[in-house]
Amino acid sequence: MTRTASPATTPVVGLCAVGAACVAVITLASPGATRMFAWPWTLVHAVALISPAIALVLRAFDPRTPLSLPPRSWVAIAGLWFASVLVSALASPYRPASLLGSAPLLSAVAWFFLAFDGLQGNPAAAEGRRERLQNVFLIGFALTAAVSVGLWLGRVAEFGPVRALAGRNAFPLGHANYTAGLAVLILPLAVTEAIRRHGPWRLTAAATAGLALVMLFTSGSRGGFVGLAVVAAAGLWTAPLSTRKKWQLTLLVALAGGAFILANPRTRASFTRGTDVELVAASDVQRSAMFTAGIRMGAEHPLTGWGPGTTPLVYPRFRGGLAGGVDNVLQLHSTPIHVWAELGLAGMAALLGVVLLVFRDRRHDPIAALTLLGYAAFALTDWQLDVPVFGLISAILTARLASACHPSNGKKRLAPRWTLGAVVLLVGLAIAIGGRRDPAPLLNLRALDLARDPANAEQAITLLRESLALNPDQEIAHFNLGWLLVVGDPPAAARHFRHAAHLVPDKGGVYFGLGLAELNQGRSEAAARAFALECLNDPSFLSSPWWREPAIAATRDASAAWFARYLARVSPSSAGVPALRADQLGRVPEGPGRSYRRTRTGYPVLMRNLDLPAPVDLFDVRESDLPHGAPTPPSKGWLPSPLLLELLGQPDSPKP
Numbered sequence: 001m002t003r004t005a006s007p008a009t010t011p012v013v014g015l016c017a018v019g020a021a022c023v024a025v026i027t028l029a030s031p032g033a034t035r036m037f038a039w040p041w042t043l044v045h046a047v048a049l050i051s052p053a054i055a056l057v058l059r060a061f062d063p064r065t066p067l068s069l070p071p072r073s074w075v076a077i078a079g080l081w082f083a084s085v086l087v088s089a090l091a092s093p094y095r096p097a098s099l100l101g102s103a104p105l106l107s108a109v110a111w112f113f114l115a116f117d118g119l120q121g122n123p124a125a126a127e128g129r130r131e132r133l134q135n136v137f138l139i140g141f142a143l144t145a146a147v148s149v150g151l152w153l154g155r156v157a158e159f160g161p162v163r164a165l166a167g168r169n170a171f172p173l174g175h176a177n178y179t180a181g182l183a184v185l186i187l188p189l190a191v192t193e194a195i196r197r198h199g200p201w202r203l204t205a206a207a208t209a210g211l212a213l214v215m216l217f218t219s220g221s222r223g224g225f226v227g228l229a230v231v232a233a234a235g236l237w238t239a240p241l242s243t244r245k246k247w248q249l250t251l252l253v254a255l256a257g258g259a260f261i262l263a264n265p266r267t268r269a270s271f272t273r274g275t276d277v278e279l280v281a282a283s284d285v286q287r288s289a290m291f292t293a294g295i296r297m298g299a300e301h302p303l304t305g306w307g308p309g310t311t312p313l314v315y316p317r318f319r320g321g322l323a324g325g326v327d328n329v330l331q332l333h334s335t336p337i338h339v340w341a342e343l344g345l346a347g348m349a350a351l352l353g354v355v356l357l358v359f360r361d362r363r364h365d366p367i368a369a370l371t372l373l374g375y376a377a378f379a380l381t382d383w384q385l386d387v388p389v390f391g392l393i394s395a396i397l398t399a400r401l402a403s404a405c406h407p408s409n410g411k412k413r414l415a416p417r418w419t420l421g422a423v424v425l426l427v428g429l430a431i432a433i434g435g436r437r438d439p440a441p442l443l444n445l446r447a448l449d450l451a452r453d454p455a456n457a458e459q460a461i462t463l464l465r466e467s468l469a470l471n472p473d474q475e476i477a478h479f480n481l482g483w484l485l486v487v488g489d490p491p492a493a494a495r496h497f498r499h500a501a502h503l504v505p506d507k508g509g510v511y512f513g514l515g516l517a518e519l520n521q522g523r524s525e526a527a528a529r530a531f532a533l534e535c536l537n538d539p540s541f542l543s544s545p546w547w548r549e550p551a552i553a554a555t556r557d558a559s560a561a562w563f564a565r566y567l568a569r570v571s572p573s574s575a576g577v578p579a580l581r582a583d584q585l586g587r588v589p590e591g592p593g594r595s596y597r598r599t600r601t602g603y604p605v606l607m608r609n610l611d612l613p614a615p616v617d618l619f620d621v622r623e624s625d626l627p628h629g630a631p632t633p634p635s636k637g638w639l640p641s642p643l644l645l646e647l648l649g650q651p652d653s654p655k656p
Contacts, residue, residue: 009065011055011058012055012058012059012062012114015051015052015054015055015058016051016052016055016114016118018047018051019047019048019049019050019051019052019055020392022044022045022047022048022051022388023048023388023389023392024140024143024389025044026041026044026045026048026388026389027144027172027173027388027389028143028144028147028172029041029172030147030151030171030172030173030174031170031171031172031173031174031175032172032173032174032387032389033173033174033175033178033387034174034605034610035174035610036388037604037605037608037609037610037611038610038611039611042611045388048107048388049103049104049107049388050107050428052107052110052111052114053106053107053110053424053428054428055110055114056110056113056114056420056421056424057421057424057425057428059114059117059421060417060418060420060421060422060424061418061421066417067113067117067417067420067421068116068117068120069113069116069117069416069417069420070112070113070116070399070402070403071402071405073357074116074357074398074402075416076353077350077353077354077357078109078112078113080346080349080350080353081105081109081347081350081351081353081354082106082109082423083346084304084343084344084346084347084349084350085102085105085106085308085343085347086102086106086427087304087346088102088304088305088306088307088308088342088343088344088346088347089101089102089307089308091304091307092304092306092307092308092310093306093307093310094306094307094310094313094438094471095307095434096434096435096436096437096438097307097309097310097313097435097436097437097438098306098307098308098309098310099430099431099434099435099436100309100431100435100436100437101307101308101309101310101386102307102308102309102431102435103431103435104385104386104387104388104391105308105385105386105391106427106431107388107391108385108391108392108394108395109395110424111391111392111395111396111399112395112396112398112399113399113420114399115395115396115399115400115403116399116402116403119133119399119400119403120403126403130400133396133400134189134193135201137189137396138189138190138193138201138204138205138208139204141185141186141189141190141208141212142204142207142208142211144172144182144186145182145183145186145208145211145212145214145215146211147171147172148169148171148172148179148182148211148215149169149211149214149215149218151171151172152164152169152171152214152218155167155169164218165218165220165264165265165266166265166266168218168219168220168221168266169215169218169219169220173387173389176219176220176221177219177221177223177224177333177381177382177384178384178387179215179216179218179219179221179224180215180216180219180221180223180224180227180378180382181224181227181375181378181379181382181384181390182212182215182389183212183213183215183216183219183224183228184216184224184227184228184231184371184374184375184378185371185375185390185393186208186209186212186215187209187212187213187216187228187231187374188231188235188367188370188371188374189205189367189371190205190206190208190209190212191205191209191235192205192367193205194206194208194209216228217260217263217264218264220264220265220266220267221378221381222266222267222270222280222381223377223378223379223380223381223382224378225257225260225261225267226377226378226380226381227374227375227377227378228257228374229257229377230373230374230377230378231370231371231373231374232253232257233250233253234370234373234374235370236249236250236253237250238366238370266280285323285324285325286324286325286326286329286333287333287334287381288323288324288325289322289323289324289325289326290325290329290332290333290334290337291332291334291337292318292321292322292323293315293318293319293322293325293332293341294332294334294337294338294340294341295337295340295341296318296321297311297314297315297318297340297341297342298337298340298341298344301344302344302345303344303345303346304343304344304346305339305340305341305342305343305344305347306341306342307342308342308343308386309342309386309608310342311329311330311331311332311338311341311342312328312329312330312606312607312608313438313471313473314341314473315328315329315332316328316473316474316475316503316504317473317503319503319504319505319641320501320502320503320504320505320641320642320645321641321642322641322642323640323641323642324637324640324641325637327475327504327507328602328606329606330605330606330608331382331383331386332383333381333382333383334379334380334381334382334383335351335376335379335380335382335383335384335385336348336351336380338383339351339383354398355373355376357398357401357402358372358373358376358398358401359373361401361402361404361405362401364401364404364405365400365401365403365404365405368397368398368400368401368404369401371397372394372397372398372401375394437607437608437609438470438471438607439470440467440470440471440474440477441603441604441607441609441612442612443463443464443466443467443470444463444464444467444474444476444477444480444615445612445613445615446463447459447460447461447463447464447467447477447480448460448480448615448616448617448618450463451480451484451618457484457488460484461481461484461485464477464480464481464484465481468481472499473503474503475500475503475504475507476600476603476615476617478496478497478499478500478503479496479497479500479507479509479510479513479617479619480617480618480619481493481496482494482496482497482500482510482513482514482517483513483617483618483619484618485517486513486516486517486520487520490516490517490518490520490521491517491521493513493516493517493520494514494517494518494521497510497511497513497514497517498514498648501514501644501645501648502645505537505641505642505644505645505648506537506538506636506637506639506641506644508537508538508541508598508621508636509534509538509598509617509619509621510534510537511530511531511533511534511537511648512530512531512534512541512546512619513619514530515527515528515529515530515531515534515552515555516552518530519551519552519555524554524555524558525558527555528555528558528559528561528562529558529559529562531552531555531559531562532559532560532561532562532563532566532585533562533566533644533647533648535559535563535585536563536566536567536570536580536639536644536647537636537639537644538636539580539633539634540623540624540633542580542584542585542586542587542633543584543586543587543588543589543623543624543626544588544593544622544623544624545588545592545593545595545622545623545624546622547585547586547588548588553586556585556586559585559586560582560583560585560586561582563582563585564582566647567580567581567582569647570639570643580633580634588624589624589625589626591624591625593622593623593624593625594621594622594623594624594625595620595621595622595623596620596621597616597617597618597619597620597621598616598617598619598621599614599615599616599617600614600615600616600617601614603615
C-alpha cells in the first residue's frame with residue numbers, strides 16, 4: 001500500500017529531526033549526560049524529550065495518513081512498559097520528581113511508534129527508508145566515535161597513555177560506562193556495513209568500527225567486553241558459514257579478545273586478579289553494595305517500585321545496612337536491578353517481554369536483534385536508558401525488528417491510534433503540570449548559605465527542618481542541622497547526628513559531632529565513646545588538632561579505653577588494624593595542621609541540577625600533617641557500615 005502525502009507529514013518530520021538533533025547535541029556536548037542538567041542544556045534536553053511526543057500526537061490524529069501500529073505483541077509490551085513507568089511515577093512517594101524522571105523512558109516509547117510508522121509503506125519505499133536510516137545511523141555513529149576517540153587522544157597528549165588508560169575514556173557523555181555502551185551499539189552496524197557496502201560508505205563504516213573498538217578498549221568497561229563477546233559469538237554462530245569455519249573463527253576471536261582484555265590494566269585486573277587488582281577492588285565493593293540496595297529497595301515496594309529517577313532520593317535509606325560503597329548513587333549499575341528498584345514487578349515484566357520478543361523475532365533483522373541482545377548483556381552491568389541517546393537508539397532498533405518481522409498491513413485502526421494519541425497527550429500534560437525538581441536540595445543550599453553568618457542560624461535551622469519534612473532520609477540535612485544545634489540544643493543535635501550516622505555510617509565527623517552533643521549535655525562517658533568511634537571510622541582524627549581543645553582533651557583516657565575495645569573487636573578481620581594503636585589517640589604533632597570544610601562536589605549531579613552550587617558542610621575539619629615516613633592510616637569506608645552501627649549501639653561501658 002502506497003501512503004499519500006499529508007499536511008501533517010512535514011511538521012512531524014521536522015519535529016523528529018529537531019528531537020534527534022537535540023539528542024545529538026546532548027550526546028556530543030561533553031560531558032553530555034551531566035551537562036544536560038545545567039541551563040541552557042536543560043532546554044535542549046526538554047526539547048529532545050518533548051519533540052517525539054508531539055510528533056506522535058500529530059501522527060495519531062492525522063486521518064489522511066493513518067498511523068501504522070506495530071503487531072499486537074509489540075504494542076502490548078510497549079504499552080506495559082509505558083504503563084509501568086507512568087503508574088510507578090504516580091505512586092511514588094516523590095511524585096513530582098518521579099514524573100520528571102519518567103520523561104526519558106516515555107519518550108523512548110514515542111520514538112518506537114514513530115520509527116515503526118516511518119518504516120512502513122510499499123516494499124520499495126520501506127526498503128528505501130531502511131537504507132536512509134542505516135545511512136543516518138552510520139553518520140551519527142561515525143561522528144560520535146570520532147569525537148570520543150579524539151577527546152581521549154587529547155588526554156593522552158596531556159597525561160600520557162598509561163594515565164589516560166587508568167583514567168578511562170569518559171567521552172563524550174561523561175562516564176566510561178556510557179562510552180562502552182555506545183561502542184556496543186555502534187559495532188554490529190559498523191562491521192556489517194563495512195562488509196556490505198562499497199566505496200566511501202565502506203571506508204566510513206570500517207573507520208567507525210575501528211574507532212568503536214578503540215572506544216571500548218579505552219573505556220576499560222568489563223560489561224562492555226561482555227557485550228562485545230555476546231555480539232561476536234552470536235554473530236559468528238548465526239553467520240552462513242560451515243561449522244568448521246565457525247570454530248576456526250571462534251578460536252581466532254577468542255585469542256583476539258584475550259589479548260584485548262590483557263592489554264588494558266583494568267580489565268586484566270578483573271580477569272587475572274593480579275597486581276592490578278586494586279584498580280577494580282573499589283568498583284567491586286560499590287557494585288555489590290548497589291546490588292544489595294537495589295534488591296532491598298524493590299522488596300520494600302515490589303509492585304510499582306519507588307518511581308523512575310528516585311534512586312538518589314531512596315538509596316541513602318538503605319545505605320547504612322550495606323557493607324560498603326559510596327554515600328549515594330545516581331543509578332544502580334544494572335538495568336534489571338534498577339528497573340526492579342524503581343519500577344517494580346510491572347517494569348520487570350515489560351523488560352523481560354522486550355528481551356523475549358527480540359529473541360523471538362531475531363531472524364527477521366539479525367543486525368538489529370544482535371545489537372539489542374549484545375547491549376542487553378552489557379546492560380546487566382549498567383543502567384543508561386535515562387540518557388536520551390540510548391533510549392533513541394534502542395527504540396529505533398526495536399522498531400526495525402518489529403517492522404521487519406510484521407510489516408503493517410495498511411489497516412487504519414482509527415480507534416487504537418486515536419486512543420494512543422489521547423494517552424500521549426494527557427500524559428504529557430500531566431508531566432508538564434505535575435512534574436518538578438525535588439525542592440529539598442534548594443532548601444539545603446539556602447540553609448547552608450545562611451548558616452555562614454551566625455546571626456542567620458535560626459533561619460537555616462528552619463529551612464533544614466522543612467527539607468527533612470519533605471524527605472527524612474537526607475544525611476546532608478541531618479548532619480548540618482546537628483552542627484547548627486550542637487550548642488543551643490544538644491539533645492536534638494545528638495538525634496540528628498545519630499540519624500545521619502544511620503544513613504551514612506562512615507561519614508567523617510558524624511561521631512565527633514555526636515560526641516560534642518553528648519559532652520554539651522554533661523555526658524562525658526558517652527562523648528568519649530563517640531570520639532573513639534570517630535577515630536575508628538576516620539583514623540586521621542587520632543591526631544586531629546581538635547584534641548588540643550581542653551574539654552575534648554579531658555576525655556582522652558576514656559576515649560582511648562573505648563578505642564582499644566573497638567580495635568579488639570574489629571582486628572580479627574581488618575587488615576588495616578595493625579597500623580592503629582590506642583596510644584596514638586590524642587597525640588597531635590607540632591604545627592597548626594590544616595583546617596577546612598568538606599565540599600560535596602557530586603551533590604548537584606545526584607540531584608540532577610547542575611545549576612546548584614556544590615554544598616559545603618558546616619563541620620570544621622582539622623587535620624595534622626603526618627611526620628615524614630609515618631604509616632598512612634586506613635581511609636574512609638575501611639570498615640563495614642553495619643559494624644559501625646553495631647558499635648554505636650553498644651552499652652556505655654568500656655570494660656569487657
